[in-house]
Amino acid sequence: MGQNILVTGAAGYIGGSVLASFVTRTSGPINAASISAVVRSEDQVQALSKLGVNVIQVDLSDEMALNEAVVRNEIDIVVHIASSIDSRVVSHLITALGQRRKASGEEVFFIHSSVAALFATEGGWLYGEVKDTDQRFEKEKQIGGPHPVRETNILVTEHAKAQGVTSLNVVVPTVYGRGSGEWRKLSVNIPAYTRASIKHKIVYKFDKDGSPPAVHISDLTALYALLVEKILQKEQAPSGEKGYYFAMAHRAPWWDVMQHLADALHARGLVAEPKVQIWPSDEMAAEYLGFPLLYIRAMCTSTGQLVPVNAYRLGCQPKWDEKRFLESMDDEIRAVQELDKVKDTVFDSILPSSRN
Numbered sequence: 001m002g003q004n005i006l007v008t009g010a011a012g013y014i015g016g017s018v019l020a021s022f023v024t025r026t027s028g029p030i031n032a033a034s035i036s037a038v039v040r041s042e043d044q045v046q047a048l049s050k051l052g053v054n055v056i057q058v059d060l061s062d063e064m065a066l067n068e069a070v071v072r073n074e075i076d077i078v079v080h081i082a083s084s085i086d087s088r089v090v091s092h093l094i095t096a097l098g099q100r101r102k103a104s105g106e107e108v109f110f111i112h113s114s115v116a117a118l119f120a121t122e123g124g125w126l127y128g129e130v131k132d133t134d135q136r137f138e139k140e141k142q143i144g145g146p147h148p149v150r151e152t153n154i155l156v157t158e159h160a161k162a163q164g165v166t167s168l169n170v171v172v173p174t175v176y177g178r179g180s181g182e183w184r185k186l187s188v189n190i191p192a193y194t195r196a197s198i199k200h201k202i203v204y205k206f207d208k209d210g211s212p213p214a215v216h217i218s219d220l221t222a223l224y225a226l227l228v229e230k231i232l233q234k235e236q237a238p239s240g241e242k243g244y245y246f247a248m249a250h251r252a253p254w255w256d257v258m259q260h261l262a263d264a265l266h267a268r269g270l271v272a273e274p275k276v277q278i279w280p281s282d283e284m285a286a287e288y289l290g291f292p293l294l295y296i297r298a299m300c301t302s303t304g305q306l307v308p309v310n311a312y313r314l315g316c317q318p319k320w321d322e323k324r325f326l327e328s329m330d331d332e333i334r335a336v337q338e339l340d341k342v343k344d345t346v347f348d349s350i351l352p353s354s355r356n
């Protein structure tokens, strides 16, 4: 098998951090591989050019350009971190990988990135506790749509199988911590709460507590690297219908998180009081946080009984736990103050008016 890896979303928070963890390796199979990175703008090309990787400027919705990027660069492993919700992009990437497999005669791999909230009641999950080793694919199909993340998950498994592409799916929970990429370095949830709290000088929480799965960005990037290493070393890792990886290290108990955030913001004089108030309405929360109203409960009040097994079986060992996370809230605030330079675009395809 070849050693050519393509990372999408490489200017993003997660993709940029994954790319950084790949390029900073000084030994091992990833160090020996050739890495390409997809970004969307010329500024991002410039920012990533110093990394010594092949930076490709392409809009992933451009099927022909994407196909050419995969085939011309003889890509064997796509690590797709640009979007969990755009099924067209997934379809194009997997089709291109299928062509590459036919040309090379070698196994090709598609590592997708999905969203953990899909497996909570608020995300439409109907079956309570779920292990990533369970037969959850059939259940996902039974629930069906319309839900862009679930529909994309189903497409990944089915289209990859049809194209002879080996698929793996990293199910991403709430991610926190400073990103180590060259462009966007902030995640979604905690920075959004921090921005809104500073702007309005008050910390809000929802009327219902939630405790979703969470992971520090460094532990998440370690999982992506572990999966790619297993592939490069031709070691067996669950794939296809069995190839889900719940990337969960611990939980994020939202009301506790908000109280720690309020305490830390108040200590810095950034909010008027350390008392956390209840959001007057979901509409106001969606507006202040910049989240899609349709998904705000799933993003902010869900819990989900996810049980991660696959990643741990492969040797994943997260270094961050709930206590360390809660105690890091002041660093989350400093990260927003220091690094909040790039506009968030993660919801642009479902909030088209948010692009200006």
Ligand SMILES: NC(=O)c1ccc[n+]([C@@H]2O[C@H](COP(=O)([O-])OP(=O)(O)OC[C@H]3O[C@@H](n4cnc5c(N)ncnc54)[C@H](OP(=O)(O)O)[C@@H]3O)[C@@H](O)[C@H]2O)c1
Pocket (backbone or CB within 6 Å): 008, 009, 010, 011, 012, 013, 014, 015, 038, 039, 040, 041, 058, 059, 060, 061, 081, 082, 083, 084, 085, 113, 114, 115, 116, 172, 173, 174, 175, 176, 184, 186, 187, 188, 189, 344, 345, 346
């Ligand atoms: N962060 C979290 O807590 C979290 C939790 C669960 C799931 N996820 C999922 O993980 C994925 C990555 O999240 P993230 O936080 O890293 O988001 P992000 O910072 O917005 O990164 C996404 C990157 O993909 C790029 N991209 C999107 N569509 C593209 C296209 N059509 N062509 C080329 N590039 C495109 C974006 O380009 P631009 O920079 O040009 O916009 C951006 O650089 C998302 O699907 C997200 O839903 C994230």
